[in-house]
Amino acid sequence: MADEREILDNSAFARRVRIASARLFAHGIREGDVVAIVLPNRIEFVIVLFATWRLGAAATPVRPDATYDELRYQIADCAAKVVVTEGGRGVDTLDIAEVCATESGLAIPDATTVDTEALALIIYTSGTTGQPKGVMLDHANVAAMCAMIVEALNLDVTDHSLLILPLFHVNGIVVSVLSPLLAGGQTTIAGRFSASALFDLVERLQPTYFSAVPAIFAMLVSQPESAAPDTSSLRRVICGAAPMPAELIDKFESRYGVPIIEGYGLSEGTCASTLNPPDGPRRPGTVGKPLPGQTVAIKNTDGSDAAQGEPGEVVIRGANVMRGYLARPEDTARTIIDGWLHTGDVGYIDPDGYLVLVDRIKDMIIRGGENIYPKEIENVLHSYPGVLEAAVVAAGDPVLGEVPAAYIVAMPGTSIDTEDLLAHCAKTLARTKLPTSIDLLDSLPRNPVGKIDKRKLRAFAATR
Template sequence: MQHIAELPDVRAGRNPTGPCIADDREQLENDAFLKRVRSAASVLRTHGIGIGDVIAVALPNRLELVVIMFAAWRLGAAVTPVNPGLTDAEARHQIEDSGAKVVITDGRGMGTLDVTAFADTPADRSPDAVSPASDALALIIYTSGTTGRPKGVMLDHANIAAMCRMIVDGIGLDETDHSLLVLPLFHVNGIVVSVLSPLLAGGRATIAGRFRAPAFFASVEAARPTYFSAVPAIYAMLVSLPDDVRPDTSSLRRAICGAAPMPAELIAQFENRFGVPVVEGYGLSEGTCASTLNPPPASGRGDPHLASLAGPRRPGTVGLPLPGQTVAVMDAEGHLLDAGSVGEVVVRGPNVMRGYLGLPDETARTVVDGWLHTGDVGRFDTDGHLVLVDRIKDMIIRGGENIYPKEIENVLHTHPAVLEAAVVGAPEPVLGEVPVAYVALLPGASATAEELVDHCRGSLARVKVPVSVVVTESLPKNPVGKIDKPRLRSFTVSS
């Protein structure tokens, strides 16, 4: 297969009646999926979409979004998925910045084409499929905008194909796998890990609607997936479910965690309670999703898929570099560092983005001599596992001392009452910055701010101990589900 754009045709040719993709409304076999893609391509063609164009899709998680994505690729066009929760001004920035020729919505005012236009269009009107070049633009994924206005990450078909193959090989996906998509489809993790990779492996995907922790395991029991991919905040919500929630998770071979490092304590809580091993990975949109993977332990269920992948596990690390990529640690002068040394994590491989759309200077600062500079601080242990120290921009400088919030957060997570923790810098007239912690507790647990500060004193040097701890019901999240540290910083400034 030349690239992912040909998947609908290949699957229909091999197994027309095999299950392919489903959502809360319907299920499609391979042949029906291909017909829907052809039909959608016909609609897009009548609206002037062709080679080199960009379409914007602002839809919640639903089957049509995947159909439209493959239809655009069939015509040689690229797709920019838009978070449907954005304000009109935020969405307009992405639509205008990407140069989208058509905007597909489910009734939203700024749309130029309603999703209902893709229903019941005869497939025999479908235009001939284009075979896009490997370097043709496939996706424009917009960053969450934590460092300013969101930037468009340009991913071509070669990026997508390389990343999917790495995911398939790294996780051990095959034709028996069935993913349950719970992450948003405007994010590359949802697209690559939960849709494209299982389809490439010959498996199938079920698209869940908006994530709700109380309803999640009912979806698992109904769909019987073999895996799902989520962010730490979702695992925290699942662990917080009432003790009498004891679902049937026997279909799940693995659960995948990405987007942000997951505390080792949270991994253990989830695995011990639900009996599902967690595969933790690390990556970013600029690297088309994933760069390292921490294999799960061998499954007590005797699962041959997991047994073949099980290896040395390092809780607190994000695993080993995926085959086909080079992951290293670099100092500020651009020198690669040995194991144990702390520096910026850099990535090189066929998964590295083409660049930021319309931002050549920003691209040149981020990809230097083929190395993608992630902005993350890390080190490798003696066995080659990557340990993330923190984000460079999150570092707190207190009276000239460098403090990494993740170190404080890790200590807070060892307290038995703590569910989530985030540490940010607060302005201080003499020292410049001081650490302030925000903590959410497990349901039914109790801990005072003073108790949590004392807990930190037992493990941290005085300069690293938070000057205050704010105990709150929950921590704010950005659209991808990461803890929203910029928002927490605004709290420290306003207070």
Template sequence: MRHIAELPEVRAAADPHGPCIADDTVTLSNAQFHARVDAAASVLHREGVRSDDVVAVVLPNRVDLVVALFAAWRLGAAVTPVNPGLTDDDIRYQVEDSGAAVVLGESGRPAITLDITELAEHAGPVAAASSDDLALIIYTSGTTGRPKGVLLGHENLAAMCAMIIDSLGLNETDHSLLILPLFHVNGIVVSVLSPLLAGGRTTIAGKFSASGFFGTVERVRPTYFSAVPAIYAMLVAQPDGPRPDNSSLRLAICGAAPMPAELIARFEQRFGVPIVEGYGLSEGTCASTLNPVAGQRKPGTVGIPLPGQTVAIMDVGGALSAPGEPGEVVIRGANVMRGYLGRPTETAKTVVDGWLHTGDVGYFDADGYLVLVDRIKDMIIRAGENLYPKEIENALYRHPAVHEAAVVGVPDAVLGEVPVAHVVPAPQATVTVEELIEHCRVELAAFKVPAAIVLTAEMPRNPVGKIDKKQLRLSAART
């Protein structure tokens, strides 16, 4: 296969009646998926989409979104997936910033729709895609301003999928259950493209429900799924009951944000499914390190570099650090983005001499596993002392009554900045602020103990499911 756009055609020729992709309402064989992609490509072509154009797709997780991806690629166009839950203003920003030629979405928005009957009427041949085409424009979560469009070429996707398939040992027996949003690169690469390229299949779950999740697992029988720490926390928080039938699952993947080792242990002990934690960025097409599937998994680390990538630690002077020395995590490889759309200055600051600068502080342990310390921008400077919120959060997680913890820096007239912790208590647990402060005094040096702890029912989250520390800082500033 010369190009990922040929995947539907190749699968249909090899095994036309074999299962390919499904969601809550439709199940498609390889031949049916191929037919839909070709028909959708013809509809887009009729709407004026040509090579080098951009198609904005504003759809919830469902088969139509994956059909749209391959249809656009079939024409040599790129796709920018848009979170349908955004405000109209934010959707308009992404559509305009990406320069989208058309917007594909549900009825009710100023967008074209891909109606099934219409698809059948407009099927027809279209031009072949080029390996030089842009594939995706993925927008960052915008924690430091307006979201930036990350430019990913087909060469990035091909390299990344090959790494994922190799590292996870994916083959034709694998069946992924997609629960992450398809406007994010993890959902696209790990749960759709990689299993399909490996000869396996994908089932797209509807809106995630912690109470109904394992019922879906029992019904669908996937071999793996990928999720973020928030989802694992919600599953662990479910009321006790008989262990569900997870026998089809050989592993679960965690990414997007570091997962406390205590939460990994709680999930694995309760559900009997091993969690493989990894690390990566949209700018690196998804993943750069992963705990080995067949080898030592080290909770509290994000694993070892994926084959084909170089992951290193760099000091402030640009020199590579020795093992055990903390510094900025930097990445090289065919997975590194082409750049940010329309932002040459920011691209030049982020990719320097081929190294992708992540903005994360980390170090390699004695076994070569990457340990993330924190985000550089999240570091708190208290009276001249550097504090990393993740260290304080990990200490809080060691208290049995803590379900989730997030620490942010708050301005202080005397000390400059002090740490404030936000804590969600575990279900059915009772804990006081005083008890948690005393726990931190035992676990941490005195200057690392939070100046305040706020007990809350839930954390604010960004669209990908990460705890939104920007909102926590804003709420702290208002109090």
């Protein structure tokens, strides 16, 4: 276990965890309590996480750049007993320097035998449809998810994960830290992400993989052509959080010579539910097949199974499905029905069993009574030379109700003629699906986990 400041072997890491557990115990943390961790990516985050679990408590990671109100909301919502951070935040906190000291005169408490049904993590959603909700994941959820990841990615003692995603998100915790450690491998935690410096880290540290989101791969593709890093240590890289356009996958793989393993999942499913097979065949444009131990199905609005190849809501069943939303039984009942986790995503399963995501249900555009999925338009926009990123949202229309509005980010050094781009779309899309406007932006707004923030784009479109 390492970060950019220190390297800990297993015995040193275990010792630091025991000392941290003594500090937490001295501050009243007991089995069933909640510890809030407000830290950037650093080794102490993982030490506190393991120390919390050693005492039988649950951890709730908090965005380190959260506003005061966001911080107070999450702490109050989950009734965190201790907040571990650095430099205070205007709330009662326990400073990380004290928790993770290398020496302690305190007695080390015995490790608690943790029930698999005990809470391990409370992960807060990004709150794009209201106040963030606490996703309750127990130890059985986390253990099942890690086992699935280890098996699906064939992780072993030779694997070295480079963590670049934030640790306040379950992807960073499960895919980049817990799974490689459980497989006997190692993890190095990178500090603040920099697209221009990432491959310097890869060349120096020689990781076998890293996990990222489409926005990061777009930034890497847009690096100067003169950059020609040594990527030979990378066996694969993993993409999640949002579907990645096939064109962007091809650009990255062609340039860097590293296969992208695209998957799909959500916090409510402890991270991942499908993955393109690492040993192939990988199928760009899909998010792969269900992970071992999970069942993925497509449901109609009446709850019946959709016909083969027909779109409907993606639902998931398995040991990875959350216990529910903290203190929100109504939301839980609407999301988990008869054991199926309802994702709010529209998709279909192709004849070979690969899941194809069509769009989010809430992002659907209703134009004069016709349902239009933005992702279909975005895929066509992405196929135009020079387009790096594309997003389509609903804009208001006095006659039709809603119409598609497109927002584009161009590749560096590339100019895009919006009229020509619209003509390109017209070759593939029906007239009713054509964007009524195309705006060129320097960047697209994103939420804390790197997904395009369509709520902000819709608000922007409403002002036009």
